[in-house]
Every structure is written in structure tokens, then in C-alpha cells.
Amino acid sequence: MKNNPFIVEKITKVITESEDSKTFVLPGKLNSKPGQFVMLWLPGAGEKPISLSGETEDGFSVTVCAVGPFSKAVNKLTSGDKLGFCGPFGTHFKLPKDAKAICLVGGGYGSAPLAYLAEVAIDQGVKVFFIEGARSKTRLLFTKRMREAGAEVLTCTDDGSEGPKCYSPDVLKTVLETHKIDKVFTCGPEIMMKKVIELAEAHKIPSEVSMERHMKCGIGLCGQCAVDDLGICLCQEGPIISGKLALSLKEFGEYSRDSTGKKIKG
Amino acid sequence: MLSTILAGVKLQNPTVLASGIRGVTGSSLVYMAKQGAGALTTKSISLKERKGHPTPVMATYEQGIINAVGLSNPGAEEALPEIEYAVAKSQVPVITSIFASTITEFGKVAEIVAKANPAAIEVNISCPNVEDEFGRPFACDPGISTVVIQKIKKVTSLPVFAKLTPNVNNIGEIAMAAEKGGADGITAINTAGPGMIIDIESATPVLSNKVGGISGPAIKPLAVRCVYDIHKATKLPIIGTGGVNSGRDAVEMIMAGASAVGLGSAVYYRGPDVFKQVSSEIEEFMLKEGYKSIEEMRGVAHEK
Numbered sequence: 001m002k003n004n005p006f007i008v009e010k011i012t013k014v015i016t017e018s019e020d021s022k023t024f025v026l027p028g029k030l031n032s033k034p035g036q037f038v039m040l041w042l043p044g045a046g047e048k049p050i051s052l053s054g055e056t057e058d059g060f061s062v063t064v065c066a067v068g069p070f071s072k073a074v075n076k077l078t079s080g081d082k083l084g085f086c087g088p089f090g091t092h093f094k095l096p097k098d099a100k101a102i103c104l105v106g107g108g109y110g111s112a113p114l115a116y117l118a119e120v121a122i123d124q125g126v127k128v129f130f131i132e133g134a135r136s137k138t139r140l141l142f143t144k145r146m147r148e149a150g151a152e153v154l155t156c157t158d159d160g161s162e163g164p165k166c167y168s169p170d171v172l173k174t175v176l177e178t179h180k181i182d183k184v185f186t187c188g189p190e191i192m193m194k195k196v197i198e199l200a201e202a203h204k205i206p207s208e209v210s211m212e213r214h215m216k217c218g219i220g221l222c223g224q225c226a227v228d229d230l231g232i233c234l235c236q237e238g239p240i241i242s243g244k245l246a247l248s249l250k251e252f253g254e255y256s257r258d259s260t261g262k263k264i265k266g
Numbered sequence: 267m268l269s270t271i272l273a274g275v276k277l278q279n280p281t282v283l284a285s286g287i288r289g290v291t292g293s294s295l296v297y298m299a300k301q302g303a304g305a306l307t308t309k310s311i312s313l314k315e316r317k318g319h320p321t322p323v324m325a326t327y328e329q330g331i332i333n334a335v336g337l338s339n340p341g342a343e344e345a346l347p348e349i350e351y352a353v354a355k356s357q358v359p360v361i362t363s364i365f366a367s368t369i370t371e372f373g374k375v376a377e378i379v380a381k382a383n384p385a386a387i388e389v390n391i392s393c394p395n396v397e398d399e400f401g402r403p404f405a406c407d408p409g410i411s412t413v414v415i416q417k418i419k420k421v422t423s424l425p426v427f428a429k430l431t432p433n434v435n436n437i438g439e440i441a442m443a444a445e446k447g448g449a450d451g452i453t454a455i456n457t458a459g460p461g462m463i464i465d466i467e468s469a470t471p472v473l474s475n476k477v478g479g480i481s482g483p484a485i486k487p488l489a490v491r492c493v494y495d496i497h498k499a500t501k502l503p504i505i506g507t508g509g510v511n512s513g514r515d516a517v518e519m520i521m522a523g524a525s526a527v528g529l530g531s532a533v534y535y536r537g538p539d540v541f542k543q544v545s546s547e548i549e550e551f552m553l554k555e556g557y558k559s560i561e562e563m564r565g566v567a568h569e570k
């Protein structure tokens with residue numbers, strides 16, 4: 001929590017994950033856990049909270065999808081370029097004791113923290129179903145990495161270019177009906193996560209979600225990421241929260257707030 | 267034992283959530299009340315919405331925090347339901363902080379937020395992070411401070427607190443000017459500086475705004491001195507703010523002349539329940555030293 005201000009390191013490796021996403025490896029030991037995030041700082045371009053997509057002895061990684069000015073600037077970086085960070089911050093995914101099989105459901109770049117979780121779980125001998133949905137084949141992330149790690153990868157795309165033409169909750173439904181799953185973990189658009197939790201609840205399976213809100217400070221002061229009606233800050237008591245808690249939040253899947261604090265749909 | 271009265275507003279304990287800390291939404295404010303805050307201050311609200319500065323807007327260093335959030339807020343009309351929510355559900359007094367770039371606008375914002383019926387209005391005439399039409403905070407000029415408060419007192423009967431900057435030669439004079447304008451109390455101090463932190467690996471100022479207000483333990487002696495000077499100059503109640511992190515810090519502020527203490531950066535150092543922690547530490551000190559009320563401790567350092 002006190003790892004502020006920023007540490008600036010040279011990027012040691014860049015991996016192209018999809019047509020618009022890259023993974024950046026930075027040196028250093030964070031002792032992070034899957035689901036936690038760092039505040040990533042590119043001097044001159046800004047600062048954003050980004051979930052960790054892995055940590056090994058070689059360093060830690062973040063996977064950045066080029067969507068806005070900041071992430072586009074980051075995605076132009078190459079090995080040897082400098083990138084700042086502080087953290088890790090926030091709560092993490094928790095594997096149940098004696099878990100035998102878990103199911104991870106990712107949508108879009110939400111797969112990043114799940115890939116990290118998958119590797120940790122497989123390391124502990126847990127069977128991992130990795131469901132990933134994306135708009136099209138070229139936007140799927142980590143499928144090779146997950147297969148190599150030993151996960152059972154199930155993909156689906158909106159356009160049918162890889163896997164069935166459906167959404168990831170549809171795939172989850174089949175998995176839950178055919179396998180005994182101890183816990184479901186999800187990260188992606190809230191509408192998708194809501195469906196995932198409801199499916200898990202229907203099967204009486206616990207779930208955890210990664211819930212994102214506009215964050216400015218990352219250290220529990222600015223209050224920008226407070227959620228209704230509980231008033232908790234997701235940089236402190238999130239981003240990983242139980243599915244039950246997410247469903248109890250009035251704004252989950254309904255609205256969020258912009259940088260002014262004004263409510264915005266979705 | 268811990269109760270205190272600020273311009274007719276009764277607080278169960280003297281800890282006040284400082285403006286700009288977890289005060290964006292109604293439910294966030296209610297959450298802080300549950301953490302033991304004796305009163306809550308909203309984030310500063312202006313007439314029109316403001317996005318604030320680009321990130322990074324905050325950075326910690328060894329002895330404090332610097333920030334330049336840039337007074338982001340959704341605008342007075344949009345903020346109204348959030349204040350109303352906090353007023354209805356928090357069960358503690360809610361102080362609405364307001365900000366404007368002209369005197370007329372101050373009146374308009376005060377008129378709008380008063381509709382939520384907060385316990386008081388805090389007038390932020392001292393934010394170091396935005397340029398106003400005078401090129402410096404209103405609270406650097408006694409004459410303008412008087413006029414701003416007068417304007418607000420004309421549109422509302424709510425108690426008005428003036429939030430002052432330490433960046434003046436004579437803060438007592440500014441407090442008297444605010445009193446002359448009709449202020450019912452003073453909040454002191456706003457962040458000091460501004461300061462700057464440069465990251466040497468990238469040779470770049472860390473904050474996007476380059477400079478930011480300094481808070482936290484680094485500014486406590488400055489804040490205590492300012493509160494002392496204000497108490498010497500006027501008998502208005504003071505919310506002593508700046509680097510208060512413990513019950514002992516709070517007592518120091520009260521002995522300098524504060525009736526209540528603002529907590530901001532302390533939420534980072536000790537977690538949101540810092541309000542409960544500080545309250546029980548104040549109580550512990552009072553029992554040990556034989557003080558029976560906050561009022562009894564108030565300003566005692568002036569007698570020495």
C-alpha cells in the first residue's frame with residue numbers, strides 16, 4: 001500500500017497478444033497476487049490502473065489494450081523504454097481450499113488477470129477451464145499461453161471466427177452443467193459478469209469478479225471509485241469482490257461515474 | 267466528553283472528514299460517517315462540472331502527500347442529490363464545500379447547495395491548484411475574502427466556514443476579514459505549497475499539473491501555527507486541518523485553538539476508521555490529563 005510514488009523501470013520484454021493488445025514485462029518483485037493492479041505511469045502520457053497479467057521470477061507483466069490516448073501511447077513502447085508503476089494495490093482472487101476445478105470467464109481484455117490466476121491455480125494442481133469471449137479471433141488473448149500452461153481453453157467469438165458464435169456466459173452454462181466446478185472467476189464487461197454470477201448462483205457455486213471504476217489516486221483518498229450504495233472504494237476493497245457483493249451493489253451493471261463524478265450509463 | 271459545537275452545529279466527536287477525501291458521492295460520505303467521523307465535508311463543488319487535471323493527480327513521499335486533483339466535480343445541480351443523500355442517511359452534520367472563480371458564481375453555488383440543507387457551507391477560497399481570475403487564491407486578499415463571505419451570507423442563512431490558505435503573511439488578518447464578511451467559522455489550513463516531486467529516472471515532475479498542494483505530517487507544524495494565529499485574531503470556531511494523524515496531533519490542534527479537527531491524508535496512513543482511532547486516542551489523553559471537555563482544552567496553549 002505504501003509503494004507510492006512511482007518506480008520507473010526499463011521494459012524487458014514486449015509480447016504482442018492480439019491486434020490491439022500487448023504485454024509489457026518489467027523487472028522487479030512485487031509479491032503480487034492475481035487480481036491485484038498497479039498504477040501504471042507513462043511520464044507525459046498519464047497514469048491508469050492496470051491489472052497484473054502475471055508475475056514470475058523474471059518480473060511482472062501488464063497487458064494493455066490500445067483504446068484511449070494513454071493505452072495507445074503505452075502500446076507504442078518497446079523493450080528498453082521506461083515505464084513507471086506503483087503498487088500492487090487492491091484485493092486479489094481467492095482460490096477455495098482444496099479446490100479441484102475452477103472456471104474462469106473472461107471477456108475482451110478482462111482475460112489479463114484471469115491468465116495470471118490460471119497459472120497460479122494450475123501450479124497448485126487445480127484443473128482450470130478458461131473461457132474466453134471476444135469480438136473476433138484476432139482479439140482473443142492468451143489462448144496459446146493458457147493451453148501451454150495446461151488450462152482447458154474454450155473460446156467463443158461474436159462473429160464466429162473462432163469457436164462457437166456465442167457469448168462466454170453461454171459456454172459457462174455448458175461447463176457448469178457438465179462438470180463439478182468449485183468456484184467461478186470473471187473479468188470483463190459488467191453485463192457479462194452479471195450473467196456469469198447469476199449462472200454461478202443458480203448452480204450454488206461461489207464466484208468472484210474484478211470490478212473496475214474510474215480511479216484517480218489508487219490509495220483510497222480521492223473517492224472517485226466509491227460504489228453505490230455501500231460507499232466502499234474499489235481501489236481498496238476491490239477490484240476483486242465476491243459475486244454476491246457485486247450483485248448487491250446498486251450500480252453493478254447499471255452505471256458508473258466519469259472523472260467529474262457524474263453518473264454515466266454502463 | 268468528546269462532543270464539540272461548531273457555530274451551533276453539534277458534533278459527537280471532533281473529527282471531521284476533510285474536503286476532497288472520499289467526498290464525491292453520497293454513499294461514500296455515509297460510509298465515512300460509519301467509520302466514526304463526527305462530521306463530513308463534501309468535495310468542493312462548483313457551478314459547472316469540472317473534469318479536473320489529468321492523472322497522475324496524487325503522489326506520496328516520505329513525509330506527506332502532494333495532490334493536484336484540480337477540483338473535479340459534477341457541478342452543483344448534479345451534486346445536489348449526493349449531498350441530499352448524505353444529509354438524509356449519514357446521521358452526522360454534513361458540511362458542503364463550495365468553490366467558484368467569481369464572487370457572483372460563489373453566490374449561485376451557495377444558493378444551489380443550500381437546497382440540500384447541509385449543516386454548514388465551507389467556502390474554499392484557498393485551493394492552490396487552480397488559477398482564478400485574480401491569478402491567486404481569493405484567501406490571499408483580505409478585502410476579497412470579506413466580499414466573498416458577504417455574498418454567500420446574503421443568499422443563505424446556513425453557518426459559513428471560510429477555508430484558508432497558509433500561503434499568506436498574516437493568516438489572522440484573513441480570518442478577521444472573513445469574520446467581517448459574516449463567517450461563522452474558519453477551516454484552516456488548505457494544502458500548503460504548492461510543491462513539486464520530480465521522478466529522477468524519467469526526469470519528469472510526477473504530477474501532470476507539475477505542482478500540487480502538500481498535505482500530511484509534513485505540514486502539521488505549519489497548520490498548528492496557523493490555527494494558533496487565527497485563534498489569537500478571532501474567537502470564531504476553527505476546524506484545525508493539516509497533518510493530523512493521531513489523537514495527540516488532534517489535541518495539539520485543539521490546544522492551538524481548534525474546536526474540531528479535519529482528517530484527510532490520515533485516511534491513507536491509518537485507513538478509513540482513523541476517525542474512531544483518533545477519537546479514542548483523544549479520549550485516552552483527556553482521561554490521563556484530567557480534561558473534561560474539548561472546550562476546556564481549546565486554546566490552552568495561548569495561556570502559556
